[in-house]
Amino acid sequence: MILHxxxxxxxxxxxxxxxxxxxxxxxxxxxxxxxxPSKLQSPPAEFSEEIAESFAMSSDIQLASKDYRxxxxxxxxxxxxxxxxxxxxxxxxxxxxxESWEQITESAEFLKSLGITTLRAGCxxxxxxxYSFQGLGLEGLKMLSKVREKxxxxxxxxxxxxxxxxDVIEHADIIQIGAKAMYDHGILRRCGKAxxxxxxxxxxxxxxxxxxxxxxxxxxxxxxxxxLCERGIRTFETKTRFTLDLCGVxxxxxxxxxxxxxxxxxxxxxxxxxPDLTRACMAMGVDGLLIxxxxxxxxxxxxxAQQLDFNQYxxxxxxxxxxxxxxxxxxx
Ligand code: PEP
Ligand code: MN
Numbered sequence: 001m002i003l004h005x006x007x008x009x010x011x012x013x014x015x016x017x018x019x020x021x022x023x024x025x026x027x028x029x030x031x032x033x034x035x036x037p038s039k040l041q042s043p044p045a046e047f048s049e050e051i052a053e054s055f056a057m058s059s060d061i062q063l064a065s066k067d068y069r070x071x072x073x074x075x076x077x078x079x080x081x082x083x084x085x086x087x088x089x090x091x092x093x094x095x096x097x098x099e100s101w102e103q104i105t106e107s108a109e110f111l112k113s114l115g116i117t118t119l120r121a122g123c124x125x126x127x128x129x130x131y132s133f134q135g136l137g138l139e140g141l142k143m144l145s146k147v148r149e150k151x152x153x154x155x156x157x158x159x160x161x162x163x164x165x166x167d168v169i170e171h172a173d174i175i176q177i178g179a180k181a182m183y184d185h186g187i188l189r190r191c192g193k194a195x196x197x198x199x200x201x202x203x204x205x206x207x208x209x210x211x212x213x214x215x216x217x218x219x220x221x222x223x224x225x226x227x228l229c230e231r232g233i234r235t236f237e238t239k240t241r242f243t244l245d246l247c248g249v250x251x252x253x254x255x256x257x258x259x260x261x262x263x264x265x266x267x268x269x270x271x272x273x274x275p276d277l278t279r280a281c282m283a284m285g286v287d288g289l290l291i292x293x294x295x296x297x298x299x300x301x302x303x304x305a306q307q308l309d310f311n312q313y314x315x316x317x318x319x320x321x322x323x324x325x326x327x328x329x330x331x332x
Contacts, residue, residue, distance in 0.1 A: 001035075001036045001038065001040040001042075001055060001056050001057060002033065002035050002054065002057065002062055002063065002068055003021070003023070003034040003035075003036065003043060003047075003051050003054050004052045004053040004054070005017065005032040005033075005034065005050050005051060005052060006031075006050060006052045007029075007030050007031045007052075008030070009050055011027070011032075013050070014027070014032035014034070017034060017050060018034050020046075020047075021034060021040065021044060021047075023035055023036045025220075026221060026222030027222065028222065028224070035063060035216075035220050038057045038058065038059055038060045040056075042054075042056065055067065055068050060213055060216065061209065061212045061213065061216065061255070061256070063216055063220060064215050064216060064219060064256050064257055064258050065255065065256065066256060066257050068257065069257045070257070071083075071084060071085075072084065072257055072259055072287070073225070073257050073258060075197050075225045075227065075259060076225075077118070077173070077197060078154060078173065079117045079118070079152075079153075079154055080332045082227070082259050082287045082332075083258075086330075087328055087329055087330050088287070088329070088330050088331075088332045089282065089285075089287060089288055089289060089324060089329040089330065089331050089332070090118055090261070090287065090288035090289075090332055091114075091118065091288070091291075091317070091332070092118045092120050092156060092261070092290040092291070093111065093116060093118075093120065093290070093291050093292070093293045093313065094107050094111070094119045094120040094293065095107055095293065095300065095307065096122055096125075096265075096292050096294070096300060096302045096303035096307060097121065097123075097133065097135050097300070097301055097302045098121040098122065098123055098135075098136055098140040099136070101143055103294075103295055104121060104147055105147070105150075106295040107121070107293070107295060108147050108150070108151050110293070110295070110310045110313075111151075112151060114314065114317055117153050117154060117332075118153065118154045118156060118174075119144075119147065119151075119153040119155055119156070120156040120157065120176070121155075122135055122157060122158045122176075122302070123137055123140030123141050123144070123157055123158070124137060124158060124160035124161070124164055124168070125158075125302055126158070126160045126178050126181065127302065132302065133301040133302055135160075135302075138164070140157075141157065141167055141168065141170075141171040141172075144157060145171050148173070154173040155171070155172055155173050155174070156172060156173065156174040156175075157171070157172045157175075158175075158176040158177070158178050158181075159175060159176070159178075159187055160178065160180075160181060161181070161187070162186045162187060162190070165186070165190050165191075169190070169194050169196060172196065173196065173197075174196065174197045174198070175194060175196055175198045175199070176198075176201070176229075177191065177199070177200045177201060179202060179203050179204050179231055179266075180203070182200065182201060182202065182203035182206060183214065185217060188214060188217035188218055188221075189218075189221055191218050192217060192219070192223045193221050193223070194223055196225075197225035197226070197227065198218055198223060198225065198226050198227070199227045199229050199261060200214060200226055200227070200228055200229060201229040201263070202228070202229065202231060202233065202245075202248075204231070204232060204233050204234045204242055205234055206233075208251055211228065212252075212256055212258075215228060215258060227258060227259045227260070227287065228252060228256070228258050228259070228260050228261065229261040230244065230245055230246075230248060230249055230252075230260065230263065230267075231244075231290075232245070232263075232266055232267030232268075233245050240267070240268055240270070240273065241266065241267065241268060241269020241270070241306070242266065242267045242268075242269065243267070244262070244264065244267035244277060244281075246280070246284065249262065249284060250284075253284075253285075259288065260287050260288075261288035261290055262278075262281040262284075262288070262289055262290065263290040263291075264277040264278045264281060264289070264290075264291060265290070265291050265292040265306045265307065265308075266292075266303075266306070269306050270305055270306060271297065271305065271307065271308055274291060274316070275312065275315070275316040275319070278316060278320065279316075279319060279320060282320050282324055282329065283323055283326075283327060284327075285328070285329055289320075291313065291316075292306060292307040292308070293308045293310060293312075293313040294307040294308075295309070295310065296309065297309055317331075
């Protein structure tokens with residue numbers, strides 16, 4: 001159950017009520033918001049004077065539920081907004097990993113040529129093998145900050161583990177929590193205290209309930225700006241890298257108040273399928289599309305098979321415009 005206390009109730013009193021109701025809580029604009037376990041179905045009578053509003057919830061998907069907020073949350077990404085009534089679909093692209101200054105400036109120039117303002121590149125890569133390229137780390141973050149200064153882009157980059165979470169929060173405009181880190185409660189809780197939007201990817205072995213509950217860890221820490229990213233789940237199928245769960249996307253759109261971003265690159269794993277899959281996602285009217293692109297994918301140091309070269313990305317981008325118009329979306 002979600003309890004909104006009256007404005008003006010002190011932090012001490014909020015803490016006492018939270019303790020007695022086994023709640024997690026945060027403060028927003030002078031108001032305390034308490035989240036009890038969802039099995040509580042009516043507000044405790046002893047605090048009725050202090051509770052301004054209450055919402056009974058049917059599961060521990062609470063703050064993210066449409067039963068709490070009926071609209072998709074609007075998230076301010078500085079250059080643009082998504083969610084709410086914006087109708088915006090944010091185009092997020094860039095290489096899987098930042099590899100060098102030359103590579104990232106080529107990517108930046110490419111984004112600029114299309115009017116795209118959200119550049120994504122990984123510095124701390126959660127690789128399947130310890131012997132693969134692990135990313136440029138802090139050096140990469142510093143380069144991304146320089147790219148932001150030069151081009152004015154929003155930078156999205158990933159936190160892999162607790163050792164560098166502060167550095168990523170400092171340098172990123174949008175913090176990505178990757179599929180393998182979806183269960184890292186240290187990262188989730190720290191991002192709950194950050195004042196920057198978070199893009200949370202679905203773990204490839206996670207149910208939708210687990211996925212959205214991971215987002216609840218960030219939301220209940222007081223960070224209201226969380227986007228969900230579907231990037232494919234593991235099924236019995238081995239011909240494609242993962243299986244993009246579009247039914248799950250429909251579920252999220254119906255029941256969850258967080259913007260939904262689709263990552264077709266990691267789902268497919270092979271560039272030949274990415275444009276078709278991306279068009280299908282745009283037709284679903286999603287809030288964003290994350291696609292990897294690289295100046296020369298054949299020499300990419302990670303995810304070489306799935307990244308689009310600039311011609312392929314441009315061609316796909318153009319083909320998305322009429323689909324976006326047909327479903328009432330604006331590409332930003
Ligand atoms: C990535 O975004 O480059 C990545 C590693 O993706 P995921 O966390 O979805 O595997
Ligand atoms: Mn990748």
